[in-house]
Amino acid sequence: MSAHSHAAPLQGKARFWSPGALVMAALAITGFMFVVARYIGGLGAVSHLSQSHPWGLWIGVDVASGVALAAGGFTTAALAHIFGRHAYEPVVRPALLTALLGYVFVSLALVVDIGRSWAIWKPMIFWNPNSVLFEVAMCVMIYTAVLHAEFLPVVAERFANGFKASLANRSWPVVAIAEAAEGLLAFLNRNLGKVMWVFIIAGVVLSCMHQSGLGSLLLIAPTKMHALWYTPILPLLFLTSAIAVGFPMVVFENTLVSASFDLEDEMDILSRMVRITIVLLGIYGALKIGDVVARGVWPLIFDGSVQGRSFAVEMLFGVIIPWVMLLFPKVRNHRTPLFIASCMIVGGVIVNRMNVFLVAFQPPYPVQSYFPSVGELAITAGFIAVLMLAYRFTVYYLPVLSPAGKEANS
Amino acid sequence: MELNRRRFLGLTGAALGAGALGKPNRASAARNYQPPPDAFGCLVDLSVCVGCRKCEQACNQVNHLPEPQRPFDDLTVLDDKRRPDAEAFTVINRYYTGRRDERNQMAPTFVKVQCMHCQDPACASACIVGALTKKPNGAVHYDVTKCIGCRYCMVACPFQIPAYEYHDPLTPRVRKCTFCFERISKQGGKPGCAQVCPVEAITFGKRSELIKLAKRKMADDPGRYQPQVYGEKEVGGTSWLYISREPFAKVGFLKLPHQPMPHLTETIQHGIFSYMWAPLSLFALLGGAMAVFNRKRDQGEDKS
Numbered sequence: 001m002s003a004h005s006h007a008a009p010l011q012g013k014a015r016f017w018s019p020g021a022l023v024m025a026a027l028a029i030t031g032f033m034f035v036v037a038r039y040i041g042g043l044g045a046v047s048h049l050s051q052s053h054p055w056g057l058w059i060g061v062d063v064a065s066g067v068a069l070a071a072g073g074f075t076t077a078a079l080a081h082i083f084g085r086h087a088y089e090p091v092v093r094p095a096l097l098t099a100l101l102g103y104v105f106v107s108l109a110l111v112v113d114i115g116r117s118w119a120i121w122k123p124m125i126f127w128n129p130n131s132v133l134f135e136v137a138m139c140v141m142i143y144t145a146v147l148h149a150e151f152l153p154v155v156a157e158r159f160a161n162g163f164k165a166s167l168a169n170r171s172w173p174v175v176a177i178a179e180a181a182e183g184l185l186a187f188l189n190r191n192l193g194k195v196m197w198v199f200i201i202a203g204v205v206l207s208c209m210h211q212s213g214l215g216s217l218l219l220i221a222p223t224k225m226h227a228l229w230y231t232p233i234l235p236l237l238f239l240t241s242a243i244a245v246g247f248p249m250v251v252f253e254n255t256l257v258s259a260s261f262d263l264e265d266e267m268d269i270l271s272r273m274v275r276i277t278i279v280l281l282g283i284y285g286a287l288k289i290g291d292v293v294a295r296g297v298w299p300l301i302f303d304g305s306v307q308g309r310s311f312a313v314e315m316l317f318g319v320i321i322p323w324v325m326l327l328f329p330k331v332r333n334h335r336t337p338l339f340i341a342s343c344m345i346v347g348g349v350i351v352n353r354m355n356v357f358l359v360a361f362q363p364p365y366p367v368q369s370y371f372p373s374v375g376e377l378a379i380t381a382g383f384i385a386v387l388m389l390a391y392r393f394t395v396y397y398l399p400v401l402s403p404a405g406k407e408a409n410s
Numbered sequence: 411m412e413l414n415r416r417r418f419l420g421l422t423g424a425a426l427g428a429g430a431l432g433k434p435n436r437a438s439a440a441r442n443y444q445p446p447p448d449a450f451g452c453l454v455d456l457s458v459c460v461g462c463r464k465c466e467q468a469c470n471q472v473n474h475l476p477e478p479q480r481p482f483d484d485l486t487v488l489d490d491k492r493r494p495d496a497e498a499f500t501v502i503n504r505y506y507t508g509r510r511d512e513r514n515q516m517a518p519t520f521v522k523v524q525c526m527h528c529q530d531p532a533c534a535s536a537c538i539v540g541a542l543t544k545k546p547n548g549a550v551h552y553d554v555t556k557c558i559g560c561r562y563c564m565v566a567c568p569f570q571i572p573a574y575e576y577h578d579p580l581t582p583r584v585r586k587c588t589f590c591f592e593r594i595s596k597q598g599g600k601p602g603c604a605q606v607c608p609v610e611a612i613t614f615g616k617r618s619e620l621i622k623l624a625k626r627k628m629a630d631d632p633g634r635y636q637p638q639v640y641g642e643k644e645v646g647g648t649s650w651l652y653i654s655r656e657p658f659a660k661v662g663f664l665k666l667p668h669q670p671m672p673h674l675t676e677t678i679q680h681g682i683f684s685y686m687w688a689p690l691s692l693f694a695l696l697g698g699a700m701a702v703f704n705r706k707r708d709q710g711e712d713k714s
Contacts, residue, residue, distance in 0.1 A: 044576030051495060051573045054564035082696055084703030115559025115574065115582035126556045128540035132675050133562050137538060201696045205689050220532050220566045220675045223666060232674060364664050365493055365570050
């Protein structure tokens with residue numbers, strides 16, 4: 001898959017520490033301080049999690065939204081590699097990187113969220129096949145490994161030659177380690193390349209499994225869930241929304257990166273790509289509307305409750321308006337309106353996941369209502385910031401992006 | 411893309427179809443969980459309880475829980491509605507339903523709250539590592555050595571019972587009534603609360619016998635009780651059972667479906683993952699698609 005890539009590292013073409021990157025660093029440090037506080041005073045010290053609200057912002061955003069927004073990885077891989085639309089190749093690597101970093105950070109967020117962080121390995125030994133969470137955890141774990149395998153050619157390409165050469169003057173242990181690393185990379189790349197198709201398909205299958213699995217999580221609590229979101233097709237809604245958000249997420253990320261590094265964007269590819277989104281988002285929207293109509297709960301949208309309004313916001317600004325926008329070629333072919341529509345779809349999925357995990361969750365004996373604490377917000381912001389810095393770092397030093405034509409001029 | 415989408419829908423649709431079909435009947439093919447036949451239980455007669463909080467005290471002692479801020483003989487605690495928490499596995503709440511006693515005083519109803527020890531527990535189904543299990547003796551048992559602290563049990567529990575030690579940074583535990591697992595595992599052992607109750611509001615015994623006892627009590631004293639044994643059918647049955655003079659909804663009990671909570675999720679999970687048929691079929695289909703779509707291309711150019 002790597003032979004026809006035109007991807008190149010951005011090193012030397014742009015500044016690493018842009019003002020935006022410095023802001024991210026500041027957010028990351030703030031978040032880290034709250035993480036330290038969490039490991040001194042416990043979850044109760046930094047979060048508003050309670051006996052009635054055991055899951056909060058970290059599960060709704062860092063985990064559920066994080067996994068959904070990483071769907072760009074498997075949807076573009078499916079499009080380009082399985083369905084053979086190789087014109088989309090330039091966006092596969094960045095989408096893959098987003099997915100890879102996304103899953104790493106989902107895992108890190110979980111480490112912070114679970115009470116016994118050091119015990120996170122235990123599901124590998126103690127299996128409960130009845131547990132939806134067990135299935136999700138296994139899929140996420142294996143898929144994260146698959147993403148690493150899929151990303152390996154990128155690393156191998158960068159260090160294929162000249163890794164050793166640049167270390168010629170170093171002492172022998174350094175050279176020995178470098179040689180070993182290079183040998184291993186070359187070996188893995190050579191042999192993984194032959195079975196890469198297995199990883200690519202496995203990535204799609206695993207994604208379908210745990211994206212829908214995340215939706216099944218709350219089906220075990222029918223009496224605690226608001227009727228607007230509690231539906232037996234919740235897994236299907238999670239899966240279809242994840243698939244629908246994949247390409248808008250690629251647009252979102254590509255636009256941001258192009259702007260940040262002053263690169264030529266990939267408008268021709270993106271414009272074509274979002275035509276598929278019209279179908280995918282249309283299916284999700286139709287299922288969602290059909291669901292509330294078929295179950296007869298749609299009047300709850302207009303009952304003036306927080307839940308009703310939240311549902312309306314989710315559907316109107318996250319699905320219906322951006323879907324209509326995408327119907328217009330003027331929107332699809334121009335950077336700014338396309339970016340806005342994509343942001344709305346991405347935001348709509350985040351609002352949906354927060355609605356399902358936080359807004360819809362109504363414990364029968366509410367000891368206190370839940371609103372995320374400063375600490376929870378800071379840790380979430382910190383994780384997103386580290387993720388963006390890691391993305392920046394990776395595209396800076398590894399061949400991920402294909403800076404087409406125009407050279408950066410900063 | 412069409413194919414792609416249709417398959418995705420087909421996959422989940424088939425699984426959900428299986429779920430919907432299995433719904434009315436507990437003994438569906440996809441799920442064959444049977445609650446322990448010899449489970450113990452406790453029958454609480456709310457018309458007898460006097461709200462003395464001796465059960466709370468006994469629970470505190472046998473489970474070595476920390477001393478409460480206000481002593482157990484302080485009955486003003488009952489002025490507020492409480493929930494069990496990480497330091498108190500059972501609490502008594504007082505309700506005034508409008509009923510008056512023979513002296514025309516407002517008659518209180520006292521309700522003991524603790525883990526119901528469901529016959530088909532949502533927490534045990536949810537638990538990622540199987541740290542929560544339904545034991546043959548009826549207890550829903552928590553094994554801290556497996557727990558990772560995900561708190562999915564708390565999300566799943568329809569009675570909102572498991573509590574968490576939020577202020578322990580590294581080794582927090584899920585805390586809830588243990589049904590005095592060690593005590594009832596011994597011959598003749600009873601839970602601390604049932605042992606101590608001075609008015610015998612709590613009867614410990616085989617669950618099946620307790621249901622008969624409850625119905626006998628109802629038959630022996632017509633009009634004294636609501637015609638419902640709370641916990642006989644709720645969420646597929648619970649080891650703790652209640653009979654009451656007052657309507658259950660008026661004294662803090664939740665109206666819950668009779669279907670066990672894990673039914674839908676487990677039907678979906680087992681529907682999709684029996685013999686891994688769904689993931690494997692999807693893999694095969696995508697593999698086929700990959701071969702077809704990429705052959706076309708390889709004929710055009712020869713690089714892979």
